[in-house]
Amino acid sequence: MNTFSSKKAPIRVAVTGAAGNIGYALLFRIASGAMFGPNQPVALNLIEIPPGMKALEGVAMELDDCAFPLVTEIVQTDDLSVGFKDVDWALLVGSVPRRQGMERADLLSVNGKVFVGQGKAINDFAKPNVRVLVVGNPCNTNALIAMTSATNIPNEQFFAMTRLDENRAKTQIAQKAGVPVREVSELCVWGNHSPTMYPDFENAKIGRGKATDVILDQAWFRDTFVPTVGQRGKAVIEARGSSSAASAANAVVDTVRDLSTPTRGDIHSVCVISRGEYGTPAGIITSLPIRVDGAGKWRVVEGVKLSEYAKQKIAASNAELLEERSVAFGQLGLSV
Ligand code: LMR
Numbered sequence: 444m445n446t447f448s449s450k451k452a453p454i455r456v457a458v459t460g461a462a463g464n465i466g467y468a469l470l471f472r473i474a475s476g477a478m479f480g481p482n483q484p485v486a487l488n489l490i491e492i493p494p495g496m497k498a499l500e501g502v503a504m505e506l507d508d509c510a511f512p513l514v515t516e517i518v519q520t521d522d523l524s525v526g527f528k529d530v531d532w533a534l535l536v537g538s539v540p541r542r543q544g545m546e547r548a549d550l551l552s553v554n555g556k557v558f559v560g561q562g563k564a565i566n567d568f569a570k571p572n573v574r575v576l577v578v579g580n581p582c583n584t585n586a587l588i589a590m591t592s593a594t595n596i597p598n599e600q601f602f603a604m605t606r607l608d609e610n611r612a613k614t615q616i617a618q619k620a621g622v623p624v625r626e627v628s629e630l631c632v633w634g635n636h637s638p639t640m641y642p643d644f645e646n647a648k649i650g651r652g653k654a655t656d657v658i659l660d661q662a663w664f665r666d667t668f669v670p671t672v673g674q675r676g677k678a679v680i681e682a683r684g685s686s687s688a689a690s691a692a693n694a695v696v697d698t699v700r701d702l703s704t705p706t707r708g709d710i711h712s713v714c715v716i717s718r719g720e721y722g723t724p725a726g727i728i729t730s731l732p733i734r735v736d737g738a739g740k741w742r743v744v745e746g747v748k749l750s751e752y753a754k755q756k757i758a759a760s761n762a763e764l765l766e767e768r769s770v771a772f773g774q775l776g777l778s779v
Contacts, residue, residue, distance in 0.1 A: 453484035453515040457530040457569075459561065460537020461489035461519075462498040464685065465578065468692035469536065470502065474511040478696050479703065486516040490526035490537070523564035530569045534695060535561055535589065538579025540686045541676070550580050555771045558585040562592025571596070574702065577603045578695060582636050583714050584767040586728045590716070591777050599741070602702065603714035605640065605730040607687065607694035608632040612642035612672045616649070619668070620657050626650050631732035631747070632712040634760025635767070638673040640730065641756035646747055669756075702741060706734040710744050721749065723757070726779060727764045 456473055460466050466489075472478065473485055487506070491499040496519070503519050520526045527533060538554045558577070565575060573596065577586035586603040590596075609632050617624040630647040634640045644664045647654040658664070671678075679687040701711050710732045719725040720743045732744040749757070772779060 451482065451484055453486040454479055454532065455486040455488060455530045455570075456532045456534060457488040457490055457526050458534045458536055459490045459526070460495075460579065462491050462495045462502050463537060463540075464688035465536045465691045465695070467502060468689040469534070469695055470506060471509065472692060472696050474506055474509065474514050476511075476513050478699050481513075484513050484515045486518070487514060488518045488520070488526050488528070488530055490523065491519075491521055492537070493521050496521055523561060524568050527561075527564045527568040527573075530565075530573055532699060533561075533565050533569060533573055533575045534699070535575065535577045535579055535585070536695070538585065541580055541680065543680055551584060551767060551771045552774055554579060554581070554585055555588055555775050558588040559592045559775060559777070562589035565589065566593035566595050569596075573600060574699075575601045576695065576698060576702075577601070578691060580636070581767060583728045583730075583764055584771050586714065587768060588771060588775065588777065590728065591772075598716040601716065601728065602698070603636060603728050603730075604691075604694055604698055605632045605636050605712040605714055606698045606701075607691055608636060608640055608642065608672055608675070608730075609712040610690070610694055610697070611675045612644075612647075612668070615668055615671055616644065616647060616654055616658065619663065620649055620654070622649055622657075627654065628709040630654075630712075631710060631744075632672070632730050633753075633757045634730055635764045636714065636730070637760070637763060638670075638677075639756075639760040639763050640673055641753060641760055642669060642672045643747075643749070643753055644668060645750055645753060665752075702733075702735060703739070704735065705737050705739070710734055713741070715741065715743070718743075721747070721757070722754070723761050724765055727761065727768060729761055729764055 582603040590601040613627040616627050628648045632642045649657045713733045714728045714730045717723040735741050
C-alpha cells in the first residue's frame with residue numbers, strides 16, 4: 444500500500460479485470476494522471492476474480508515500483524464489497540473476452556450474470572454519485588444489466604464505451620484524406636458497440652468543412668469506411684490473436700476524462716440511457732453524441748441532421764440492442 448498526503452481528496456477508481464490485458468494498459472495511465480489530470484490524487488481499487496489474484500499482486504507491485512506521486516492507495520481484492528467501497532468511478536473492464544469466430548452476442552449469457560452481481564455491489568457499496576463505465580462486451584447490454592441491478596443509482600450514471608470506435612473512425616477518415624487525425628471532429632458513432640454501429644460520416648468535419656466535401660468518394664464511406672470501423676475489433680483480434688487492449692484502455696481514459704470535464708470543442712460518442720432522442724428506443728443504453736456542461740452534467744447534443752440512410756443504420760443498430768436486451772433479460776429473469 445502506498446500513502447500520499449495532499450489537500451485534494453483522491454478520486455477512488457475501481458477497475459474490474461485489473462490484471463487483464465486492458466487493465467494492465469489502463470492502470471498505469473490512470474495512475475500517471477492521464478485520466479483526471481496532473482494535480483488530482485487517485486486511489487485505485489483493483490478487482491479480480493480469485494484465479495487472477497496472483498497476477499494482480501504482480502500488477503500492484505509494478506504500480507508501486509512506478510512511485511506515481513498521485514497514487515494514494517492501492518487496494519487488491521476479489522471481494523466486490525471491498526472493491527466497490529466508496530468508489531467515485533467503477534470501470535467495469537473484466538469480462539470473458541471475444542475470441543476468434545465469436546460475435547459479441549455470444550457473450551451475453553456468459554457475462555450477463557457477472558454484471559448483475561457487480562450492479563448490486565455498486566448499488567450497495569459505492570458512493571451514491573458513482574459513475575460506471577462498462578467496457579466488457581457486449582458493453583451496452585452489460586451496462587443496462589448493471590444499471591437495472593443497481594436500483595438506487597440514477598440511470599444517468601451508467602455508461603458504455605464507443606469512444607474506441609470514434610477514435611478508429613477518425614483515424615480512418617484522416618488517413619483517407621491525408622490530414623492529421625486532430626483535424627477530424629464531430630464524428631459520432633451511434634447505436635451498439637457491435638458491427639451494426641453507425642459512424643456518422645455525413646456530419647463529420649475535417650478542419651472547418653464537411654468531411655464529405657474533402658473525401659468525395661461516397662462509395663468509400665458507405666462500402667469501406669462504415670464496415671471497416673464496425674469490424675475493426677474483429678480485425679485486431681485476427682491480427683493480434685487477442686482482443687484490443689492498449690487502444691481500448693486509451694479510449695477508457697478519453698471517455699472518463701471527457702465525461703469529467705466541460706466540453707469545449709468536439710462532441711463525443713458515449714453510450715448512455717436513451718430517453719428517446721432522435722427516435723432511439725427509450726430505456727436502452729445506446730451511443731449518442733454527448734456534451735458535458737459547466738456543472739458536469741452530460742446532455743445529448745440536439746439538432747444533429749440525420750439523412751434517411753443514417754436513420755436506417757441507427758435504427759438497425761438499436762433494434763439489435765432491443766434484441767440483446769430481450770435475450771439477456773430473459774436469461775437473467777430481469778424485467779425492463
Ligand atoms: C473492440 O472493439 O476491439 C473490442 O470491443 C473487442 C471486440 O470484441 O470487438
